[in-house]
Amino acid sequence: MRDDTGSSSLEFIAVGVIMLVPLLYLVIAVGxxxxxxxxxxxxxxxxxxAIASAPDTAxxxxxxxxxxxxxVAEYGIDPGAIDVGVACRPxxxxxxxxxxxxxVTVSTSVPLPLVPGVLGLDQATSVxxxxxxxxxVSRRWSGG
Incomplete structure (x- = not known):
């Protein structure tokens, strides 16, 4: 008979690490x-x-x-990756x-953390x- 004394703690650590690393990555990526x-x-x-409350177009x-x-500075958004569109209705x-x-429509692409830039993987896995x-806009807006 084999002595299994102490193997449960080793198994617990191994399984814990195997499960903890993907869970930690998921938390970081979602954050x-x-x-x-x-x-x-x-x-x-x-x-x-800001646009609607401005006194004129300029x-x-x-x-x-x-x-x-x-x-962009406060949230750490990449200024080169942000797209802004402004339209009026009617x-x-x-x-x-x-x-x-x-x-106003603002869009960007969020790269997942720790994804290398090799072969464009960082762009392919961005969200x-x-x-x-x-x-x-107020009906009394001067617009001049």
Whole structure:
């Protein structure tokens, strides 16, 4: 007969490590994606508010850029990977316009942690994140 004394603790450690490493990676990856999605959502919401509350078109663009720069820095979003789209509903020539609804769409791609850049694996395993925010512009907006 073989003596199995002490082998249960060794098995527990081996199985624990095998199960803990993927679980820890999953927590880190989900946390990274969640952080970026909160940043993208905040960027869309605050940019829409900044555009809708600006006194004119020139200030609207400057305020939106300033808000986006701050949020990109705060949430650690890659500035080169962020896409911002601004549209007005109903479609109007100067956007924003009095009484229009400003629609701001912000999107980016979140690379998963610890994925190497070899053969484009980092791009293939990235998670796309997008947020859309709408804000009504005042009917009394000057727009000048």
């Amino acid at each position: 990274s994606v969640q952080e970026q999605s909160l940043g993208v959502e905040a960027a869309a919401r605050q940019a829409a508010r 200030h609207a663009a400057a305020r939106a850029d300033q808000v986006l720069e701050g949020i 479609d109007s020539s100067p956007c924003p316009a009095a009484g229009a609804t400003v629609v 796309p994140v997008e947020a859309v925010s709408v804000q009504k």
